[in-house]
Amino acid sequence: MPRNYVRKSSRQSWDPASMLKVIEAVNNGEMGWLKASKTYHIPQATLRRHALQKNKTLKKGEKRLGRFKTTFPVEVERQLVEHLKLLESRFFGLTRQDVLELAYNLAVKNGFEHQFNIQKKAAGKDWLRGFRKRNRDITLRKPEATSAARAQAFNKPQVAQFFKVFDQIMQKENIDPMKIYNADESALSTVQRPQKIFATAGRKQEGAITSAERGSHVTIVCCMCTAGNFIPPALIFPRKNMKKELADHAPAGTLCIAQESGWMTGPVFLQWLQHFQKYVNKTSPTEKVLLIVDGHASHKYLDALVYAKENGIVLLCLPPHCTHRMQPLDVAFFGPLKTYYDQAITRWLKAHPRRVVTQFQIGGLLNEAYGKAATVQNATHGFAKTDIYPINPDVFPDYMFQASETTNIVVDGSVQQATNGLTDNNAQPGPSSENASAIDPPVQKAANVLTDDNGQPGPSSKNTSVIKLPLIIPTATQENLQNSTRGVSILVTPADLSPVPIGSFVSGQGKRKPRKRQGTSVLNSTPNLEEAKEKNKPKLIIREKRKRVVSRKVLAEPDESDTEKEAFSADEDEDDCACIYCTEVYKFSKQGELWLRCCSCQKWAHADCAGVDKKTKSFVCELCTD
Structure with a gap:
């Protein structure tokens, strides 16, 4: 059961900000120890101890009652909070149990004194409650299920390409x-x-009528x-x-x-x-x-x-x-x-x-x-x-694009990402390398991260259309990991224990031809219409054949001059019989249509055209019945 601790002492009820002001006033000679103590209601011994910096574990102005103290220094906790935010923005947020296990491993790896559960290898609920109270900028929420395809596809190049095509169409066609x-x-x-409904408290399950x-x-x-x-x-x-x-x-x-x-x-x-x-x-x-x-x-x-x-x-x-x-x-x-x-x-x-x-x-x-x-x-x-009207391509905040960074592929030390169907009307790559700065300004602006030893930009401007820079992940360095508060050197960071997922190149992948995707384009533009007509040519040919087959239905007795033509037609359809009711050839039948063969004349017919049950085992057509 979680503890419901209630503070019973009035000690250390002073304000830390007031403590700093009093210490500054005493050091400047504006008032003495006794006057300062009575004016700001701070014990004189406490005031002297903070002013002379005689506290071994506390900074000037900090307060702590009794033997209780936080497991992690303030800097480490903030680093943990920022790491949780980063994982959440990548759609790989940590659950309650994940945070408890991460806190335990972080304390053990860095040698911090803790009172965590050694058997479960996890921090306790009391620590998590205090951690959330100290860091109000994070909360526990239920995430919305998002497919990997959506997380990968929604990126800055895609959005920039859409608004570029949208602006061109509005100006070219003069659309209101x-x-x-x-x-x-x-x-x-x-x-x-x-x-949600109001129900009796204590019941574990409620119901509601549905159709x-x-x-x-x-x-x-x-x-x-x-x-x-x-x-x-x-x-x-x-x-x-x-x-x-x-x-x-x-x-x-x-x-x-x-x-x-x-x-x-x-x-x-x-x-x-x-x-x-x-x-x-x-x-x-x-x-x-x-x-x-x-x-x-x-x-x-x-x-x-x-x-x-x-x-x-x-x-x-x-x-x-x-x-x-x-x-x-x-x-x-x-x-x-x-x-x-x-x-x-x-x-x-x-x-x-x-x-x-x-x-x-x-x-x-x-x-x-x-x-x-x-x-x-x-x-x-x-x-x-959605920034379509009034148009504003930069309205989406950066954190919305961070999920797509996970699918970046690291190849030869650079980070690349597929264009995800950024094609023009001719099915060619849409944004050219020369116009990369105009299509994706945020990527161009962030290019200064990749620099060489002399501080010069690393990648050339020709590759800015495909390079997607990963977010900066906190890493352990000797300069920023020294904790002056407790004199403890942090050897392992939260990012080391729970790294951010990043796509990596796997040999053998990419041999299969990728499927062509339709990117942002005008569907009924002239190039797309021509491409659609080419794809539909086989269907149009089949439609014409069906029309010819239906028109061949004989309404009268043929004369002797048509004997040769009938023999040719019989040879043509010898291996592809037609329905005796609708004359549709079998090879042009729809998927799922059932055919039945007459037991008497051995001719074929659709089960629907004959009007009989599809489970009929012995079928006799109407011609043989008459």
């Missing part, structure tokens, strides 16, 4: 700053996340602009056929789409773009708007890119794995929306006992939550916090 839009998808579930254990998800597509306006949302239901009842009580103008998986696909994105074009306020057909999206595959659908190009919609892609910091909807809108949505489900369940939320109630629940979240303040705050 009030016509910048951001679109993104998220999921709405029929099962809400319970909020189901897991529920189903519906994709919502939202879009807002810098002026504070919102495009009516779109709902993608995981169903094959759409029902009008699903759109009941939904926000006005909501686009409801049925898609088997319930996800955003290329054709669905094209349909949403048409919905977006309908509600965008344009004064002229030639006026262009900027639509910021992420790098999802559906946003690179060829027909959607062509439609956006023809209608003056410029699609700007965010850097990969940076949407949690740079997407306005993720930063300022989806959080409040889902909070209000969960509250609406809770109220609905209370008003409709013994009923559960299904897809038919999502429209009404969304209408209640969307009206509260879709405000002008949330929209403008989202664009301002």
Whole structure:
């Protein structure tokens, strides 16, 4: 059990700052010992001892009651605090138990007197409580789970490249700053996340009613602009056929789409773009708007890119794995929306006992939550916090980029980091070596750390676009490790016992060709459109073949002149049979389609076209039955 120590003595109730002032006044001859003691309510013996520096373990002005003293000097504790902050900024923060074990090892390695648990090899809870009281600039918090890809991708070169392309597009296309839009998808579930409730004290577990254990998800597509306006949302239901009842009580103008998986696909994105074009306020057909999206595959659908190009919609892609910091909807809108949505489900369940939320109630629940979240303040705050409008490339503090330093690769004494998809429209490296100082000023500014023996810059200016300098980690040196307070030489630092993770080069890696990543670029620019058409050429050929196969369906008896053509067609499809109902060739069938063979005529047909159960073992087609 932790101790609840209560101070019972009034000794040493004087202020250390007042002690220093009194000592200075006495040394200057302004007052004597007795007058100073009565004026500032400090015992005369204590005042003389501090003034004459007769304390063996305390500095002038410090106070300590009894035999209790801190295990580590003030300088060592501050070094430990700074090391904890550094690890936390790298997303490798230490837990409570890690700090206790680190404190024990730090005391043992440096020979400090301690009262830690030798069996557990860890400091005690009392030490941790005092350590936190003495250092109020650190606290114990629950971290947010962040993927390694996001930690690596969000770095200064990525952010600088995005704002460079963004500024070029705004000037080149002469886009009105009030016509910048951001679109993104998220999921709405029929099962809400319970909020905190008041409950009986002492109970170990509380419950809250939900619709189901897991529920189903519906994709919502939202879009807002810098002026504070919102495009009516779109709902993608995981169903094959759409029902009008699903759109009941939904926000006005909501686009409801049925898609088997319930996800955003290329054709669905094209349909949403048409919905977006309908509600965008344009004064002229030639006026262009900027639509910021992420790098999802559906946003690179060829027909959607062509439609956006023809209608003056410029699609700007965010850097990969940076949407949690740079997407306005993720930063300022989806959080409040889902909070209000969960509250609406809770109220609905209370008003409709013994009923559960299904897809038919999502429209009404969304209408209640969307009206509260879709405000002008949330929209403008989202664009301002991500620095898109008003534009400010330097708004992100340095500690946000420190997590990417962990993935630096040390090669031949220099620190390098991949460009993470910094490519232009021609799939070439975006920032050139000559423009490195303009693209990444912080990296260029920090280049003075790498210097030679003569104090000259180490790396040349040509490499500043790829060099990422690691943070300065406290190291043990003879000059800064002498503790004048206790006369103890610190041999081991917290950084030595718990080093900061840094990427290292491993031989054998990098032999496989890396996957090409889409960096910050305009998706529907001319080079990207040409590249998308090249990728879609095989698909277009297959579509044309399917059209020809369907058109070959014979509606009348052939004459003798067509005998040779029929023989050629039969030879062509001899090893690739067609369905007797829809005439679709087997090689063009979709994945997962089941084929059945007639037991009488030995011809093939789709199970869906025949209208029979897929588990049928003996199938006879309608032609043989007649």
